[in-house]
Structures are given as structure tokens and as C-alpha cells.
Amino acid sequence: QVQLVETGGGLVQAGDSLRLSCAASGGTFSRYAAGWFRQAPGKEREFVAVVSWVRANTYYSDSVKGRFTISRDNAGNTVYLQMNNLNPEDTALYYCAVDSSSRTILNGSAAFWGQGTQVTVSS
Numbered sequence: 541q542v543q544l545v546e547t548g549g550g551l552v553q554a555g556d557s558l559r560l561s562c563a564a565s566g567g568t569f570s571r572y573a574a575g576w577f578r579q580a581p582g583k584e585r586e587f588v589a590v591v592s593w594v595r596a597n598t599y600y601s602d603s604v605k606g607r608f609t610i611s612r613d614n615a616g617n618t619v620y621l622q623m624n625n626l627n628p629e630d631t632a633l634y635y636c637a638v639d640s641s642s643r644t645i646l647n648g649s650a651a652f653w654g655q656g657t658q659v660t661v662s663s
Contacts, residue, residue: 542572546655548657550659551661552661554627555627556661557622558626560657560659562574563617564638572638573591573645575650576635576637578634586648587645589608589621591610593640603629630661631660633658634656634658635655
């Protein structure tokens with residue numbers, strides 16, 4: 541069983557940056573793909589980014605490509621999401637998730653989930 545705890549959310553203005561962190565415990569983090577999802581009020585949860593466990597390959601949704609960067613620190617059991625040039629459409633509850641397959645995460649699912657951290661971007 542893997543436990544995930546997200547931190548780093550907050551209230552920022554459009555154009556600002558935030559870095560989200562997700563600390564993992566209870567499993568061999570280095571053998572999991574790790575990803576971020578988000579869910580805005582009244583909308584379905586959507587995939588944001590994933591980093592594979594084998595070569596740390598990264599994939600992004602079109603809506604964040606070029607602005608967000610996902611990275612991982614296996615020694616520290618942590619995955620990060622650097623978010624730059626935020627806009628109000630990025631406002632959502634951001635979830636960290638891990639799975640043995642990055643493809644599973646790309647398809648919108650995962651074995652383990654965090655509780656989420658709120659990001660609010662004002663215009």
C-alpha cells in the first residue's frame with residue numbers, strides 16, 4: 541500500500557508559478573510511474589502529466605504542455621509538478637497518483653491516489 545501526500549497548493553494570481561510536491565511512503569516508489577491529475581468544480585477529473593519509472597519519460601496534456609513540468613526524486617520518494625504561467629483555467633484540486641504503468645495513468649486511472657491540494661488562480 542502506497543500513501544501519497546500532496547503539498548504546495550495555494551492562491552496565486554494569473555501569471556504566477558507554483559510547485560506541487562507529492563511525498564510517497566509505504567512502497568518502492570522508484571518502481572512506480574507517477575502522475576498528476578486535476579479536477580475543477582463541476583468538471584470531470586483530467587490527466588495533467590506523468591513521469592515513467594523506467595527512464596523518467598514525461599507526457600503532458602495539451603492544456604499544460606510548455607507551462608508545467610513533472611519530475612521525480614526517487615531517493616526522496618517525491619514527485620513534483622512545477623507550474624508556470626498559471627491562468628484561472630488551471631484552478632482545480634490537484635491529485636498525485638502512482639501506478640506500475642504510465643499508460644494506466646495516461647488513460648486516467650491509477651492504483652494509488654493522494655487526497656489532493658487546491659490550486660486557485662485569480663485573474
